[in-house]
Amino acid sequence: MRILVVEDDPDLNRQLVAAFSEAGYVVDAATDGEDGHFLGETEPYDAVVLDIGLPSMDGISVLEAWRREGRAMPVLILTARDRWSDKVAGIDAGADDYVAKPFHIEEVLARIRALVRRAAGHATNEIECGPLRIDTKSGRVTVNGNPIKLTSHEYKVLEYLMHHRNRVISRTELIEHLYDQDFDRDSNTIEVFVGRLRKKLPGELIETVRGLGYRIVAPGTQPAGNAP
Structure with a gap:
């Protein structure tokens, strides 16, 4: 999963990038609104962490511009604790959730996991497909209850x-x-x-759709369709 962090405080930016990277996400970062807007406009992200108080272009304007441009990725805004009006403005501009500063990094990670999960239509951190189960919080993968060891890149492909x-x-x-x-x-x-x-998963869980790509389909179920 690919995350964008837009935060002008260099220390906090580095902390967020490090935490998301350690959690297995691919992370791009920006320190001002213009760069953040450009990245969000031109690159596909599974979620964005967006500060409200940014130089060059404030976070609300960035978010409003993304939504006008049809960018629908989940956005978590970072606000000052005593600025309730920022929270309201962020939600009205199209934010999906918010965290007030100061915050625990673990809370931001948990909220982003929830946003990514909801965007994909999943109710919990555990996703099942036939005998295959993946826990997106712990990164644990099992087949019929037995753990499967994957490299970080194998896990990222499977998780997506x-x-x-x-x-x-x-x-x-x-x-x-x-x-x-x-x-x-x-x-x-x-x-x-x-x-x-x-080689590590059973049967034909990962199907190749010629000329289009790959699809995971639970055994005995009918695919939704061939359009990506």
Whole structure:
């Protein structure tokens, strides 16, 4: 999953980036509103952490611009504790949740997990598909209750496919959501990771849809359709 952090305080920005990276997310960061708006406008993110008080372009204006442009990614705004009006303005501008400063990093992580989960239509951190279960909070993957050991990149591919199970995911979409903007992106790496996953998972859980991409389908269920 790919996250954007837009925060002008350099120490807090670094703390958030480090925490999300340690939790397994791919993270891009900006320290002012203009850069944050540009990244959110041009790159696909699964969620955004957006400070309200930003230089160059304030957070409310950034959020309003994204929503006008049709950018629908979940956005968590960071507000000052005593500025209730900022919270109201943020929600009215299209924010999905907020956290008041000062805050515990763990709360931000939990709220982002919830936003990503809800955006994909899941009620809990555990996602199941036949015998396969993934806990997005702990990063634990099991098949029929038995733990499966995955590399970090294998896990990221599997997590994204599981969040969007029954939908065809193109190689391009996987690359855009699993690597930051500076990564030397090569679709062949996705094929390698999918091949490794197939050796560790049972049956034909990961289906190749020729010319379109990959899809995880629970055994005995009918796919939703072939359009990515």
